[in-house]
Amino acid sequence: MLLELQNIVAGYGSIMALKGISLSVPEGSIVSLIGANGAGKSTTMKTIMGLVSPREGEIRFKGKPLAGTKPYQVVHEGISLVPEGRQILQNMSVEENLYLGAYQRSDKGGIAADLKKVYDRFPRLEERKKQFGGTLSGGEQQMLAIGRAVMARPELLLLDEPSMGLAPIVVQEIFDVIKDINGSGTTILLVEQNAKKALQIADYAYVMETGHIVLQGKASEVAANPQVTAAYLGGKK
């Protein structure tokens, strides 16, 4: 397993958003974590990144314990997060945002090559490379957030609600890109409210409800589960 969470309890103050969750992400796979608002999906991501410290439980990445490390150390281990709401640096240019994604790397040639790859994948970012991040549209900001995370050359890429607030055509583009990134060897853990799309591209899926994992399995099996169909896929099959 590339990433393993065992009985993680975590939260904010006295409120525990995660009440003992366990999940594993095999190397090379796409794993989706679906569930309603407030189920604890984003907290799971923040706990992996070290933004929230777990009260109990263990996080292991490549067999090594990860709990208690700071975000920059987690990035150093090989995990990058595309955060919820994109968190683009508004007052810095598109290109500066991308270069900051490669902050911990010092291989100039490799960084330049990866920058070119991002521009090839998202030509609109190259057109706007001198503009401030804050001037981009929502879809462009999402592309920038993904490009920026990829610039770190992570082994595991976490994506938190990448389709939120985007037009359907852009959503499709984003999911194509996620598949594409996975195809080039990066393992993906995806948190989504768009359960249908998330289950389509995933190998494995976990369903979360109020801080617990209530269902898990191969994505196709989870998608076929009647409860999931009723609750997350619009009821019709």
Next chain:
Amino acid sequence: MFFQQLINGLNLGSAYAVIAIGYTLVFGVLNIINMAHGEIFMFGAFIGLMLVTAAGANIFVALIGAMLGGAVLGFFLEYLALRPLRRRKVTHLAPLISTIGVSIFLESLALKIWGPQTQSFPPQFEGALMNAGLFKVSMIQIVGFGTAIVLMVLLTLLLDKTKIGKAVKATSENIETAGLLGINTSRIITFTVMLASSLGAAAGVLVGLSFNAIEPTMGMTMGFKGLAVLIMGGLGNIRGAMMGGFILGIAEVFSVAYGASSYRDAVAFGIIILILFFRPEGLFSKAGKGGRP
């Protein structure tokens, strides 16, 4: 007369600008006002003075020495007064109060070391005065103004062109995002406080040179002026702090020159109140962005 006063105002304003940039940098990464900045400015002036009088150093060597001393003070300020509070998730106001504590400590320490009397640099560049017809410029003014401008240019280059500078900007804009990008934000905060303090100390030497009056209480007045400039320029906006410094300097000098010498501070701060009345977010901040650099 007019041009002469403009030159004097630019000279004073350049020192204010360097002080205000120090406040701005710290405000950017920590969202607090560093109340000890004025006292670090005062220490810079004394360190420069000691290097010139006791060690016989050249004024530029003294300036660099003061900046190094300021950086060391900044390191301890961050390590002892700010970092422990950050670890413990206390209220937002706690670090503000702890910097006030540091400022009182530094002022008392300076009184103990150097005594309460006003001291001054031995005359530098004596008699060198350039006459350009409309106005006269002394060598001290040229050196002071020139040094301030060089410092501002170097700082701008550092922030815009270097990796660590970009990390400072990213940390200022959103510390959580900066961490997620792999930036060790704690180290960036230490670096920023040291950088800001070294600029404050440099301003101390410049002001000490221009006004020939160095005393342990000079930090307080200067600190408040830097603070006013910080707010006038738009909290956390570096260009705003530069421009604000010049506006305050020129306003002060003109109010003295045109007959209101005893109202000099009142006129200067009156202008700031007027500016804030019409632009409460500060002169140079982009509305709606919280005035970040």
